Amino acid sequence: MPVRSKENFLVFGAPLITQDEIDEVTASLKSGWLGTGPKVARFEKDFAAYVGADHAAACNSCTAALHLALVALDLKPGDEVITTPLTFCASVNAIIHAGCTPVLADVDPVTQNIDPASIRAKITDRTRAILPVHFAGRACDMDPIMALAREHGLKVVEDCAHAIETTYKGRHAGTFGDFGCFSFYVTKNVCTGEGGMVVTRDADDIRTVKVLGLHGMSADAWKRFSDEGYKHYEVIHAGFKYNMMDIQAAIGIHQLKRVEENFKRRCEIWDMYQQAFAALPVGKPAPEEPETRHARHLYTLMIDPVYAGIDRDQFLVRMNAENIGCGVHYLSIPEHPYYRDRFGWKLEDTPQAVALGRQTVSLPLSPKLTDDDVADVVTAVKRCLEA
DSSP states (O other): OOSSOGGGOBOTTOOOOOHHHHHHHHHHHHHTOOSSSHHHHHHHHHHHHHHTOSEEEEESOHHHHHHHHHHHTTOOTTOEEEEOSSSOHHHHHHHHHTTOEEEEOOBOTTTOSBOHHHHHHHOOTTEEEEEOBOGGGOOOOHHHHHHHHHHHTOEEEEEETTOSSOEETTEETTSSSSEEEEEOBTTSSSOOBSOEEEEESOHHHHHHHHHHHBTTBSSOHHHHTSTTOOOOOOBOSOOOBOOOOHHHHHHHHHHHHTHHHHHHHHHHHHHHHHHHTTTSSSBOOOOOOTTEEOOOOOEEEEOOHHHHSSOHHHHHHHHHHTTBOOBOOOOOGGGSHHHHHHHOOOGGGSHHHHHHHHHEEEEOOOTTOOHHHHHHHHHHHHHHHHO
């Protein structure tokens, strides 16, 4: 019989929402200010302070954040941007939509992050930027990546969708490159339902991002309609509709206040998993590297059929039958037909990412989980492997 009743399916990545968020959203609804306004500005200020960035611009997704950052770099058609094949499609799509050509460097099989040696091997005279992804919340090895960028005159845009709490040698992820891009999607460590943030150290860059993110207008909407009086605007770029709403920021303000508290709870769950699965025939996350902090965004098991006795997809089916929601992060980019057909990428070009993508499964890791929920996940994993 399943561990959980059908009425109590354990949803993967369910957020922890408290009365504080509910009250703040209600206050926004009562104020009549639902769009981009003062709460977005407050969230930007709070988030910049948390990660130690000079400037921040909120937008409606991390995908939008990545696109805006790449467009702000003024890259040209045909320019190459190197990224990882073990990532969500948004990382690659942002490069394509910016008019550039994505190039895949393989990952380190232990950290599952982009391998600096593979980046070096992929640099050509057309390379203009590197887009590292801090996978699952583990910091990429930023020293050699930034050294490569300096050596070859390349820009760096960090994909920090998993990495709000991540640090590398005392600095937050997202503060090393020209831009850092964060996600507040519903499953993320700080959630606003949908949402993203761009951070940078350069005031001109953040102004460019903000203008591009709201139709290319020279003044944003909440200043035009504030009590300061109407302000005319000019369209100075062919921009995008990427702005965040105050309703979203109202959630994010309080999510961010509890970011360290929630991080502590995810660490507790992580440790429970590590202890419970120590003797099982599955791959587990490697220890975090010295002088780094892992954001504990994804807890991934590697289901190698040679050792586990079943493959990853069979494991997913069995976990679903046990009423435990899981995720796949990620089937490698070359496995998807669009990219394979458009760019001619071959699986053998990035063997580490392909192998990991076929084995990985993510278990629930939300701070909303109770100890009983965690015990149910552990029991289900063991039952699925024993079966």
